[in-house]
Every structure is written in structure tokens, then in C-alpha cells.
Amino acid sequence: MQKQRTGDLKLIQELNRSIILDTIRKNEPISRSEIAKLINISPTTVTSAVSDLISEGLVFEDGVGTSSGGRKPVLLRFNPNTHSIIGVSVTNTYIKIADMNLEGEILRKEVHSTNQLKGNAIIQFILSVIEGFLVGKSDVEYCQGISIITPGIVDAEKGVILHNVKLNLYNVPLKELIEERTNLPAFLDNDANAFVLAENYFGLFSRFNDLLYITIGEGVGSGLMVNGSIYRGFLGSSGEIGHTTVVDGGIKCSCGNSGCLENYVNWPAIYSKIVTAIITRNKDTIIKEMVLGDLTKLSPAIFVEAVNQQDDLAKEIMEDILKYLSIAITNAIHLFNPEVIILSGEIIQDNPLLVESINEQVVAKVIPTLKEKVNIQSTSLGIEFELLGAAALILHGKFKFQM
Ligand SMILES: [Zn+2]
Structure with missing residues (x-):
């Protein structure tokens, strides 16, 4: 019972943290007390979550606001640049991979031809492309995860490609394979699902x-x-x-x-x-x-x-x-x-x-x-729509950012 309660508490803390981060992102610059009022969470909870977010580099203090009597409040801003995400888009003809900040801004990008590989060969190729890309990344410890999008039928929750006729892929647990290979959390979804998220999120x-x-x-x-x-x-x-x-x-x-x-x-x-x-x-x-x-x-x-x-x-x-x-x-x-x-x-x-x-x-x-x-x-996403789709997937999935 005790264990269950500790688990619940941790979940609530994480959820609060996500909501607070998202509130800062959308309303910056904003003070701690304004956040508490806006989302109706106790000021103590906000203060403790914000100090975690600051120490992780996701939020920083930037100037002071106007006072309504008393001390001037310190203002907070979202920092999208300390942490990064890796977006991967697999199509039938090419694989795009990019390092992006938490606003979907592309920092480095590679495009590889799939060379008409199919089945296990294409899966092994995808894994080697990701692995090779990570070698060139100096700050892997700040990478929040890998987001991969692909056509076909995907079980997003389990991270499995269920059915992709053109690439000859059936029941491939790609999320698990990537996580095993890279030790980073992975997210998988159908590409069109990711695009609709991105239109709503970035577009x-x-x-x-x-x-x-x-x-x-x-x-x-x-x-x-x-x-x-x-x-x-x-x-x-x-x-x-x-x-x-x-x-x-x-x-x-x-x-x-x-x-x-x-x-x-x-x-x-x-x-x-x-x-x-x-x-x-x-x-x-x-x-x-x-x-x-x-x-x-x-x-x-x-x-x-x-x-x-x-x-x-x-x-x-x-x-x-x-x-x-x-x-x-x-x-x-x-x-x-x-x-x-x-x-x-x-x-x-x-x-x-x-x-x-x-x-x-x-x-x-x-x-x-x-x-x-x-x-x-x-579409309003422009030519990098695939990578924006991958970014929207992880920002929505991991950080619970809302549009
Ligand atoms: Zn058909």
C-alpha cells in the first residue's frame, strides 16, 4: 500500500512539473505566484517544482516584474536550449534524422537513402543511422529521447510497427530496439498522426x-x-x-x-x-x-x-x-x-x-x-514537416506540452 502511495505521489509530482513547465513556456515571462494562480496549484508546490526545473536547466530566472505591494516578483522563462531531442522520419525512400531543441529548431540534420532495404535489413540500417548520429553528438546526457515516425500501422503505446507493406515490416518492436541500442527513451508513431500534432503544435x-x-x-x-x-x-x-x-x-x-x-x-x-x-x-x-x-x-x-x-x-x-x-x-x-x-x-x-x-x-x-x-x-509546416512531426510527438508525449 505504502509503495502504491509513493508511486502515486511521484506521478502527481511529475504531472505538476509538466503542467508548470508548460505554463511557463506559454506565458513567459511569468512569476511563481502568477503560475500558482493560473493553474490553481499551491505556491509551495510551484516553488519546489520550479527549483527542480531551474537546476535541470529547463527554466531560468530573468528579471523582475511589477509589484502589487511588497517585493517585486522574479520572472521565469522556459529554456529550450539546454536539452535536446532527436527526431527521425523513416519513409520508403529515405531516413531523415535531426538534433533539435525543445522548440523543434533543427541544430544538425542528416538524410540517408534507404537503398531499397526492407524487412530486418531496414531495421538494422535505421539503428545504425541513429547510433552513428549519436556518435557525433557531444551532449548526449542532455538528450531527452528519440522520436521516430513512419508510415503504416503503428501501436504507439507499445512502440511497435504492426504493419508496413512497402518496407515489409510486421510486428517490429522498434521502440524497444532503439532503447536497447541507445539507452535513451524512444517514442514511435505513425507519421500522419505526428503531422496532425505538429500542425496543431507548431503550425x-x-x-x-x-x-x-x-x-x-x-x-x-x-x-x-x-x-x-x-x-x-x-x-x-x-x-x-x-x-x-x-x-x-x-x-x-x-x-x-x-x-x-x-x-x-x-x-x-x-x-x-x-x-x-x-x-x-x-x-x-x-x-x-x-x-x-x-x-x-x-x-x-x-x-x-x-x-x-x-x-x-x-x-x-x-x-x-x-x-x-x-x-x-x-x-x-x-x-x-x-x-x-x-x-x-x-x-x-x-x-x-x-x-x-x-x-x-x-x-x-x-x-x-x-x-x-x-x-x-x-499544410502550414513547410519543408521540414517530417522532423517537426517527430518533435511534436516527443514534446507532447514526454513533456505533455499542450498546444
Ligand atoms: Zn489498398
């Missing part, structure tokens, strides 16, 4: 509690925030919007089903449509000139540029993407009623025309009550 969407984030790359994934929390579903597989059926009996999918959204809107689908049109239909398009006759140079950015230049082929393909994407988004709106839908991915980047057209098509499809409320926007 322009902090005032929203119900968000749907859709990322379109090689695959199509989504993250859903319901009432301020990530919605994971029973087995953690929620958000597989890329495998929602948009064509009955359509293209065969890697998941075993057919007609899944991702095979109509992802980059491999767009790429093969362009190549087929040029080679088999001998279609006239400015894309041919843009790649200087070399179709291996074809990239999402070139496709978007061709759309913006009103190229017929690019526009025709974009119409198809719009059609399927608007069906899937309309279904998601009817199921979840998010306040905002955020789109990301290379074909969304610098493509305001697509975002505008999607809004129009979805407005045309949704039920009347929702027509005025459709709000589809492009």
Missing part, C-alpha cells in the same frame, strides 16, 4: 480541436485529431484513408483489395499516367520539354509546374486526382465532421489551384448543412 492550426490531415506522397495517409486528441481506433489503424475504396473493382492495391484511393492519386500513379500518355498515346505536352526528353527527370514539382502552365495533359490528370480525392474527403467529412482538413505532399506544395478546386468539388458533394463550413487548406 497555424493551434486553435482547432477537430482536424483531419491528409498526406499524399508515395502512399496516402491521414491523421485525425478529435477533440484535441489523436484518434487511433481499436488497433491503431485509423486514418488509412489511402485504402478507402473509390472505384469498385478498380486497380489492384498492395493491401490486397482493389480500387483504393492511393492508387489513383499517389505519385507513382501520376507518373505512370504521364509516361503512358507520352509513350503510347504520343500525347503532346510541355512536360516533354520540361524534362528535356528524359522521363526519369519527371518529378512532382514538374507536374505541378505543368498544371500551373495550363498544360492539357497535366490538367487532365489533375482532374482525375480531384475527382477521387474529393470523393474520399467528402466521405471523411460526413463521417468525422472535422473543422479543417489539411493537405500535404509534393503535389499539394505550391499548388493553390488544386486546393481551391478540391474545396469547390467537396462543397458540391457534401450535405447542405456543411457546404458553408468546408475548410480545406494546405
